[in-house]
Amino acid sequence: MANRTIKVDYIARVEGESSLDLRVRNGAVEAVHLSIFEPPRFFEALLRGRGYMEVLDIVARICGICPIAYQMSGVHAIEDALGMAIDAPIRALRRLFYCGEWIQSHSLHIAMLHAPDFLGYPDAIAMARDHGEAVERALALKKAGNELIRLLGGREIHPINARIGGFYRVPNRAELMPVSEALKRARDQAIETLRWAAGLPFPEFARDYEFVALRHPDEYPMNEGRIVSSAGLDIAAADYETEFIERQVPHSTALHCVLRERGAYLVGPMARYALNRGRLPSEIRALADEVGLEPVCRNPFRSILVRALEVVYACDEALRLIAAYEPPVRPFVPAKPRAAEGHACTEAPRGILYHRYNLDADGTILEASLVPPTAQNQGVIEEDLREVANAALDLEDEALQARCEQSIRNHDPCISCAAHFLKLQVHRA
Amino acid sequence: MSGSNRSPVLVVGIGNPDRGDDGVGPAVAWRLSVRVPPGVCVLERSGDALALIEDWRDFSCVILVDAGAPITKPGRIHRLDLNNSPLPMSLALRSTHAFGLAETVELARGLQRLPPRLVAYLIEGEQFETGAPLSPMVTKAVEEVAERIVAEISAVLEAGRDHA
Numbered sequence: 001m002a003n004r005t006i007k008v009d010y011i012a013r014v015e016g017e018s019s020l021d022l023r024v025r026n027g028a029v030e031a032v033h034l035s036i037f038e039p040p041r042f043f044e045a046l047l048r049g050r051g052y053m054e055v056l057d058i059v060a061r062i063c064g065i066c067p068i069a070y071q072m073s074g075v076h077a078i079e080d081a082l083g084m085a086i087d088a089p090i091r092a093l094r095r096l097f098y099c100g101e102w103i104q105s106h107s108l109h110i111a112m113l114h115a116p117d118f119l120g121y122p123d124a125i126a127m128a129r130d131h132g133e134a135v136e137r138a139l140a141l142k143k144a145g146n147e148l149i150r151l152l153g154g155r156e157i158h159p160i161n162a163r164i165g166g167f168y169r170v171p172n173r174a175e176l177m178p179v180s181e182a183l184k185r186a187r188d189q190a191i192e193t194l195r196w197a198a199g200l201p202f203p204e205f206a207r208d209y210e211f212v213a214l215r216h217p218d219e220y221p222m223n224e225g226r227i228v229s230s231a232g233l234d235i236a237a238a239d240y241e242t243e244f245i246e247r248q249v250p251h252s253t254a255l256h257c258v259l260r261e262r263g264a265y266l267v268g269p270m271a272r273y274a275l276n277r278g279r280l281p282s283e284i285r286a287l288a289d290e291v292g293l294e295p296v297c298r299n300p301f302r303s304i305l306v307r308a309l310e311v312v313y314a315c316d317e318a319l320r321l322i323a324a325y326e327p328p329v330r331p332f333v334p335a336k337p338r339a340a341e342g343h344a345c346t347e348a349p350r351g352i353l354y355h356r357y358n359l360d361a362d363g364t365i366l367e368a369s370l371v372p373p374t375a376q377n378q379g380v381i382e383e384d385l386r387e388v389a390n391a392a393l394d395l396e397d398e399a400l401q402a403r404c405e406q407s408i409r410n411h412d413p414c415i416s417c418a419a420h421f422l423k424l425q426v427h428r429a
Numbered sequence: 430m431s432g433s434n435r436s437p438v439l440v441v442g443i444g445n446p447d448r449g450d451d452g453v454g455p456a457v458a459w460r461l462s463v464r465v466p467p468g469v470c471v472l473e474r475s476g477d478a479l480a481l482i483e484d485w486r487d488f489s490c491v492i493l494v495d496a497g498a499p500i501t502k503p504g505r506i507h508r509l510d511l512n513n514s515p516l517p518m519s520l521a522l523r524s525t526h527a528f529g530l531a532e533t534v535e536l537a538r539g540l541q542r543l544p545p546r547l548v549a550y551l552i553e554g555e556q557f558e559t560g561a562p563l564s565p566m567v568t569k570a571v572e573e574v575a576e577r578i579v580a581e582i583s584a585v586l587e588a589g590r591d592h593a
C-alpha cells in the first residue's frame with residue numbers, strides 16, 4: 001500500500017467539470033492536481049467591444065448559481081469607472097438581492113451537495129430517504145431565496161432586472177410583503193438547519209490559512225468594503241491586481257490566483273466569518289456560540305456550519321432590509337459614459353469576486369478582467385487535499401477517495417465560473 | 430394537502446427554447462396553453478429542475494414534457510409512468526450544472542413528494558445547438574404530443590367526475 005494510484009473519473013456534487021489526480025509514492029502524497037477540463041469560456045474576450053450597458057446581461061450568464069454576484073461586481077465596477085454615486089434605497093435593494101443568492105446557493109450546497117459526505121450517502125437522493133426533513137428544509141430555503149431573486153431580478157436564473165445605476169424596475173412595499181412572510185419561515189428553517197449541521201461528524205483537521213475577504217466598517221460584507229486578510233492585507237479593490245496575480249497551470253483550463261507575496265489563500269464563508277464575525281448581529285453570534293462554531297474556524301470540514309450560519313444571517317438581513325424599505329424616488333441613476341477604468345469586489349457565496357473594466361469614451365469595453373472565487377481557492381483546495389490525503393493514507397482506496405472528494409466540496413467549488421465536474425485519480429506508485 | 434383539495438392537472442413544458450430540440454417542452458406547452466380546459470395549469474420551466482417539487486405540490490395529476498437524449502430516432506415519443514419507475518438514465522438529459530429531471534423525480538420519490546399521478550412525455554431530440562430551431566422530426570412530434578396530452582387530460586378529468 002506504500003505506492004498506489006486511485007482514479008476517479010468524475011467527482012459529482014460540484015458545479016462544473018474537473019478531475020483530481022492524486023499520486024502516492026512510498027507512503028506519502030507525491031502530487032495533487034485539481035484538473036479543470038471544463039472548456040475555457042472566454043467571457044473576458046466576449047465582453048470586449050460590447051457596450052457598458054450590456055455587461056450585466058453578459059456576466060449573469062457566467063453562472064446559474066451565482067449570477068447576482070457577477071451582476072453586482074459588474075455593476076459596481078462600471079459605476080466606479082463612471083464615477084457614479086448610488087441612491088441609498090438602491091444600495092439597500094442590491095444588498096437584499098444578494099441575500100437571496102446567499103440563501104439559495106448556500107442551502108443547495110449544505111443539504112444537496114455537502115451533507116451526504118458526512119452521513120455516508122452517495123448523493124442527496126439517497127440521503128433524502130433517511131433525512132427527509134433536512135432536504136425538505138433545504139428545498140424550502142432555496143425556494144425562499146429564489147423568490148427574492150425573482151422579485152428583484154425578474155427571474156431566478158440569469159436575472160435581467162439589474163442595470164447600471166440601479167434596477168429597471170423596483171418593487172413596491174406590498175410586493176415585498178409575501179416574500180417577507182416566506183423569509184420569516186425560512187429563518188426558522190435556517191436555524192434548524194444550522195443546529196442539524198452542528199450534529200454532523202467532522203473529521204479532525206485544521207490548517208493555518210491566510211483568509212481573504214471584504215471588510216466593511218459596519219456591515220457583514222456583501223457589496224462593499226476593503227479587501228483584507230488575516231496576514232494584514234488591507235487594500236482597495238483598485239489595488240487587487242497589485243497584490244494578486246493569476247497564473248496558468250498545465251493541468252487546468254482555469255487560472256490559479258495567488259497572493260503575489262505569499263501564494264495560496266482562502267476566500268469564502270470561513271474567511272468572511274473569521275474576518276467579520278464582529279459585524280454579525282449579537283443574535284447571530286449567539287447562535288454561532290450555541291452550535292460551538294469557534295470565532296475563527298480553521299477546519300474546512302466545518303465550513304458547512306459557517307454556510308448555515310450565513311443563511312440565518314441572510315434571512316435576518318433580508319427581513320431587516322424589507323422592514324426598512326422605502327421605494328427609491330427613481331429606479332436608477334442615469335449613467336454617462338466616459339473613458340475610464342473601474343474596479344469592484346463583492347462577496348459571492350463562495351468568496352470575493354473581482355471585476356475590472358476599461359471603457360472608452362462612449363462606454364465600449366476595451367478590456368475586462370474577472371477573477372472568480374474558485375480560481376482563487378484552487379491553490380488552497382490542492383493544499384488541503386495533500387494534507388487530507390496524507391493524514392488518511394491508511395484508509396482503503398474507496399474511503400480515501402470519499403475523503404478527498406469531501407475535502408474538495410468543503411469549498412463548494414464552482415468550476416464553471418473558474419473555467420470560466422470532477423474526475424479524481426489517485427495514483428499509488 | 431389531501432387528495433380532495435388538490436387541483437386536477439398540471440402540465441410542465443421543460444427546456445430552453447433557444448437550444449434546438451431542447452425547446453420541445455415549451456413548444457408543446459405553448460400549443461396546449463390555448464387548448465386545455467379550465468382548471469388545467471400549463472407552465473414552462475428551464476434550468477434547475479428542483480423547483481418542480483414545489484410546482485407540483487398541489488396537483489393530483491402532473492404531466493411533464495421534455496426533450497430526451499437521442500437514442501433511437503429523432504422525434505420518437507416516449508410516455509413514461511414515473512410513479513412506478515424512474516426516468517431511464519439513457520433517455521434523461523444530464524447536466525453538470527444543475528439537478529436534472531431524473532434526479533429531481535428520484536429525490537421527490539425519496540421524500541414521498543411525488544404527485545399521485547406523474548407522467549412524462551419525452552421526445553427524442555436530434556440537435557441542441559444554441560439558437561437553433563426545433564429539428565423537422567421533433568417539430569412534427571409537437572402536435573402529436575399535444576393531442577395525446579389533451580386526450581389524457583380529458584380522461585383524467587372524466588375519471589375525476591365519475592369519482593365525485
